[in-house]
Amino acid sequence: MRTIRLHDTYSGELKQLRPRDGRKVGIYACGPTVYGRIHVGNARPFVVFSLLARFLAHEGYEPTLVANITDINDKIYDAARPAGRASDELAAEMTAHYIADTDRLGLGRPDHEPQATLMVDEIVALIEALIEREHAYAVEGDVYFRVRTLPQYGALSHRDIEQMDQGEGVEGAALKQDPLDFALWKAQKPSEDTAWDAPWGRGRPGWHIECSAMAEATLGVPLEIHGGGNDLTFPHHENEAAQTLAARGQPLAQIWMHNGMLQMDAAKMSKSVGNITGLAEVLDEFGRDALLWFFCEGHYRQPIAFSPERLEDAARRVERIRDAGRRLAVGDSPTALAVHRDAFFDALADDYNTPRALAAMADWIREANSAGGPVGASHLREMLTVLGLENLLDDDEGAPDEVVELARRRAAARAQRDFAAADRLRDDLRARGWEVRDGAGGPELIPIGP
Ligand SMILES: [Zn+2]
Numbered sequence: 001m002r003t004i005r006l007h008d009t010y011s012g013e014l015k016q017l018r019p020r021d022g023r024k025v026g027i028y029a030c031g032p033t034v035y036g037r038i039h040v041g042n043a044r045p046f047v048v049f050s051l052l053a054r055f056l057a058h059e060g061y062e063p064t065l066v067a068n069i070t071d072i073n074d075k076i077y078d079a080a081r082p083a084g085r086a087s088d089e090l091a092a093e094m095t096a097h098y099i100a101d102t103d104r105l106g107l108g109r110p111d112h113e114p115q116a117t118l119m120v121d122e123i124v125a126l127i128e129a130l131i132e133r134e135h136a137y138a139v140e141g142d143v144y145f146r147v148r149t150l151p152q153y154g155a156l157s158h159r160d161i162e163q164m165d166q167g168e169g170v171e172g173a174a175l176k177q178d179p180l181d182f183a184l185w186k187a188q189k190p191s192e193d194t195a196w197d198a199p200w201g202r203g204r205p206g207w208h209i210e211c212s213a214m215a216e217a218t219l220g221v222p223l224e225i226h227g228g229g230n231d232l233t234f235p236h237h238e239n240e241a242a243q244t245l246a247a248r249g250q251p252l253a254q255i256w257m258h259n260g261m262l263q264m265d266a267a268k269m270s271k272s273v274g275n276i277t278g279l280a281e282v283l284d285e286f287g288r289d290a291l292l293w294f295f296c297e298g299h300y301r302q303p304i305a306f307s308p309e310r311l312e313d314a315a316r317r318v319e320r321i322r323d324a325g326r327r328l329a330v331g332d333s334p335t336a337l338a339v340h341r342d343a344f345f346d347a348l349a350d351d352y353n354t355p356r357a358l359a360a361m362a363d364w365i366r367e368a369n370s371a372g373g374p375v376g377a378s379h380l381r382e383m384l385t386v387l388g389l390e391n392l393l394d395d396d397e398g399a400p401d402e403v404v405e406l407a408r409r410r411a412a413a414r415a416q417r418d419f420a421a422a423d424r425l426r427d428d429l430r431a432r433g434w435e436v437r438d439g440a441g442g443p444e445l446i447p448i449g450p
Pocket of ligand 1: 030031211236240
């Protein structure tokens with residue numbers, strides 16, 4: 001078991017992972033707000049934390065990955081209203097899309113995917129604890145967190161309390177005791193079509209308290225690793241940290257891990273600035289292998305520039321790994337190559353440095369190629385498995401990539417219960433000479449005989 005060090009935003013330093021309980025590592029990664037299809041930038045934290053959990057399992061830890069689904073939020077009301085739709089129906093539809101789109105990454109599901117709508121009791125209980133400890137106050141059906149009661153406030157995002165803006169605009173401004181305070185609960189407005197009962201009145205929770213409650217309910221506190229995009233550090237994570245510390249007297253997390261943004265034309269890629277590239281579209285165009293490789297080429301903390309050229313380049317690199325795999329034999333790799341395999345995992349143990357790990361894998365392949373004959377593939381399989389790319393060694397005699405991609409799209413269509421689309425994709429596969437069979441281990445591609 002390697003010593004794992006990860007960069008902690010709170011301390012600004014590398015911090016050794018020290019589980020509370022034996023080998024168990026709880027990871028809470030903030031998930032999507034389900035008001036539209038997710039873009040490829042939203043896939044980055046999903047990939048980073050899914051792969052981190054794989055690496056920790058490889059090292060002998062027992063990770064539990066939680067990625068919440070924010071299905072109560074202003075953005076959902078704002079998207080549903082002009083479309084003339086019920087907000088809960090829109091959220092349910094976008095949740096199904098999110099599951100289907102991220103399924104296509106082929107990394108499995110997080111262990112828990114709590115939804116705010118199913119955790120309102122826990123959320124209300126946490127707000128009650130904050131009111132009881134006088135860190136929060138109810139006013140006209142709203143509840144606000146009293147920021148100045150917590151001296152540690154601002155320590156996570158390293159911001160001066162006098163320079164902060166909660167981003168809540170004029171909403172509730174007249175009810176707040178201090179402009180710095182932020183909403184934990186909002187009374188129902190006439191324009192909102194969902195609401196829940198609470199001791200201070202009917203309404204719905206604010207975004208930040210949802211995560212504090214879902215994290216505590218699924219993993220307990222202080223959980224080992226809290227993750228998410230670095231655009232969430234303030235106010236979202238600062239407020240999550242504040243709520244849990246104030247209510248429980250315990251930090252929410254031991255390590256705060258933040259991934260960099262995916263950038264398009266150097267601007268932050270997000271729905272609000274309009275640079276939309278849907279995850280589903282990117283997967284249609286380049287496939288999941290190339291996308292995973294592209295993410296791994298960048299250090300998780302750094303921004304990555306997104307461009308079709310870089311995705312095409314990643315697809316070519318993935319193809320080279322496939323080629324290298326074809327030159328290998330089944331079975332154990334020579335011990336002389338273990339130094340590169342070890343360098344790969346050492347790089348991941350050192351703040352999850354995937355670019356350095358890929359360089360070590362390239363060294364392994366170079367040396368394997370110069371061995372004068374086929375060497376055993378076991379090291380390469382071990383490395384690729386931790387990156388979710390073990391399939392690169394499996395497709396030798398198998399279906400070409402575009403057929404595999406069609407089969408993935410068919411599986412995604414079936415998961416969404418879109419059987420008409422699934423049938424069309426099955427016909428496409430047949431036209432290319434492949435039959436798809438739904439076996440116990442998932443769909444299998446079988447060549448149609450002559
Ligand atoms: Zn969150």
